[in-house]
Amino acid sequence: MPTKEQIEQIIKELQRILRIQDWDINFKYVTEAEARDIYGEDCSGGNLRKRHSEESYIIINQDNDKVKNMPNYWYHTLVHELYHIVTDSFIYVVDDSRQFIPDEKARKEWKETTNVKYEELVNKLAKGFVNAYPISNFDHILNHAAALELQMAGMTGTTSIMKGE
Numbered sequence: 001m002p003t004k005e006q007i008e009q010i011i012k013e014l015q016r017i018l019r020i021q022d023w024d025i026n027f028k029y030v031t032e033a034e035a036r037d038i039y040g041e042d043c044s045g046g047n048l049r050k051r052h053s054e055e056s057y058i059i060i061n062q063d064n065d066k067v068k069n070m071p072n073y074w075y076h077t078l079v080h081e082l083y084h085i086v087t088d089s090f091i092y093v094v095d096d097s098r099q100f101i102p103d104e105k106a107r108k109e110w111k112e113t114t115n116v117k118y119e120e121l122v123n124k125l126a127k128g129f130v131n132a133y134p135i136s137n138f139d140h141i142l143n144h145a146a147a148l149e150l151q152m153a154g155m156t157g158t159t160s161i162m163k164g165e
């Protein structure tokens with residue numbers, strides 16, 4: 001898995017592509033226990049959003065089976081969480097419209113159904129994006145040799161990058 005710093009760099013690039021640059025996005029790897037603490041269930045990732053101040057707190061559960069065992073699942077998870085930001089105003093309207101349902105049971109059902117459908121939508125968007133824009137687009141961040149080559153190519157007279165190699 002990439003480092004926290006690499007993920008932060010990737011988020012910056014994805015923000016530009018997804019046109020969500022105004023959001024202040026924070027990222028953290030968490031353990032299984034921490035993920036459960038925050039979301040009350042097993043999950044590969046999560047995104048707590050403060051939509052009025054456009055702040056987002058994205059986590060990836062580093063102990064999650066899929067994240068641990070499926071190569072690049074972290075990328076799908078990250079893109080999924082970013083699509084929650086892209087679609088945030090849409091789900092805001094959906095959530096807000098619940099108040100117009102007078103019956104409590106119907107309101108609860110509406111909430112459950114829209115939640116499931118919303119997750120499906122975000123997942124489809126994320127899958128499509130990951131196919132169209134695969135992880136190889138981030139070789140300059142993830143692949144140390146490629147990153148070094150790029151930096152060397154643009155470098156004039158400093159070798160500080162070689163320190164500690």
Ligand SMILES: [Zn+2]
Pocket residue numbers: 080081084119122
């Ligand atoms: Zn989701």
